[in-house]
Amino acid sequence: MINNKVITIVMPAYNAAQTLKKAYSEIPFDIVDNVILVDDASDDDTVKLAADLGIKYVIRHDENKGYGGNQKTCYTKALEIGSDIIVMLHPDYQYTPLLITSMCYMIVNDLYSAVIASRILGNRTLQGGMPLYKYVANRFLTFVQNLLMGQKLSEYHTGYRAFRKDVLESVGFSNNSDDFIFDNQILAQILYKGYSIGEVSCPTKYFKEASSINLKRSIIYGIGVLGVSFAYRLQKMKLGRFRIFD
Numbered sequence: 001m002i003n004n005k006v007i008t009i010v011m012p013a014y015n016a017a018q019t020l021k022k023a024y025s026e027i028p029f030d031i032v033d034n035v036i037l038v039d040d041a042s043d044d045d046t047v048k049l050a051a052d053l054g055i056k057y058v059i060r061h062d063e064n065k066g067y068g069g070n071q072k073t074c075y076t077k078a079l080e081i082g083s084d085i086i087v088m089l090h091p092d093y094q095y096t097p098l099l100i101t102s103m104c105y106m107i108v109n110d111l112y113s114a115v116i117a118s119r120i121l122g123n124r125t126l127q128g129g130m131p132l133y134k135y136v137a138n139r140f141l142t143f144v145q146n147l148l149m150g151q152k153l154s155e156y157h158t159g160y161r162a163f164r165k166d167v168l169e170s171v172g173f174s175n176n177s178d179d180f181i182f183d184n185q186i187l188a189q190i191l192y193k194g195y196s197i198g199e200v201s202c203p204t205k206y207f208k209e210a211s212s213i214n215l216k217r218s219i220i221y222g223i224g225v226l227g228v229s230f231a232y233r234l235q236k237m238k239l240g241r242f243r244i245f246d
Contacts, residue, residue, distance in 0.1 A: 001033060002108045008034040008083035009100070010074035012067065016091040017044040023089065024053050026097040031104060036077050037091065040070045046091075057081070068182025075168050087162040094205050095160040102200055103162040112198030113167050114190055116153070117160035121201035128204025137218065141225050148229040149191060154199055156187055156225070167195055175244050180213060181224035185244050188232050192245050 001007065009032055013020065020037075027035065036057040037050045041064040050058045059073060071088065078086040085104050089097055095117060103115040119125050120142075125135055142155050171189035176182045190197060213221065234240035 002031050002085075002104055005084035005104075005108055006033045006082055007031055007085045007087065007104055008036060008078045008081065009087050009089050010071075010078050011035065011037045011089055011091045012040065012070035012074055013037050013042065013046050013050070013091045014040045014064075014067075014070070015042045015044045015046060017042070017046045017049050019093040020046060020049055020091045021053065023091050023093040023097060024055070027089070028097070028101050031101055034078075034081060034083065036074055036081075038070050038073045038077070040064050040066070066178035067180050068176055068185075069178035071182055071186075072174055072176075072178075075163075075173060079165060079168060084165050085162060086165065086168060088160065090159050095158075095202055096205075099160070099200055099202055100162075106198050106200070107162055107164050111196075113164050113195035115162045115198045115200060116155075116158050116187070117202035118154045118199045119158055119202055119204040120154040121199060122203070125204045129206030130204050131206070133215070134218065137222055141222055144226065145229045148233045149188065151191060153187075153197065156184055158202065159183060160202060161187075163190075167193075172244065172246065175246075177224070179224075180217065180221050181228065184221075184225050184228050188228050189244060192232060192235070 009027055035055050037055050039047050039060045041061050047058060047060050057077060085107050087100055099117050106112050106115045138155055138157050145156050146152055167190055171193060173186050176185040231242040235242055235245050
């Protein structure tokens with residue numbers, strides 16, 4: 001705990017057996033109270049390893065529900081057990097768990113309602129192995145989103161985030177997609193509700209075992225991002241209504 005706030009780490013997992021132990025070992029358990037791992041019908045030993053590591057809450061989907069569907073289970077369970085701050089940490093070790101403490105303190109001290117770990121801040125993104133086409137797409141999509149949504153975030157596409165519980169309780173994340181666009185939708189929902197989002201700089205790490213979507217799915221994701229941004233602008237201007245913002 002920090003200031004009597006219950007901190008829960010949620011780990012949406014899919015075939016993470018090779019990296020889970022490393023990611024789990026760096027979680028700062030001096031402040032973290034709970035860890036929830038949701039396995040999305042992996043075909044490796046992710047669930048067994050999670051149990052061996054002593055993770056308290058291990059949930060397995062019998063059928064693959066997608067990255068967004070996995071997060072819905074993560075957040076629902078985190079709220080169910082009384083978490084005050086919920087941090088999503090990927091078990092593929094692409095994001096360092098060493099930032100959890102900083103991210104949580106930014107929320108506990110009422111500086112921000114949510115915090116994201118940005119791979120763009122610090123200007124070492126390409127050195128960390130992010131493919132050039134993904135970097136260019138990230139910068140373009142972020143520019144368009146900031147323009148349409150009136151924000152100044154350095155990126156919207158990191159999978160490393162921390163939330164205050166009332167943020168997750170109020171944004172209706174269950175209305176979101178079960179696919180990768182969930183990440184973008186929930187940030188748009190948070191901003192639409194008027195919550196503040198802080199950022200910390202996060203080292204970029206791309207390696208063989210880290211999860212990453214292919215070019216085709218990246219294009220689908222990019223189109224989805226533009227759709228979310230235009231929906232946000234249209235609803236703000238009262239020119240349309242979209243379920244994710246209701």
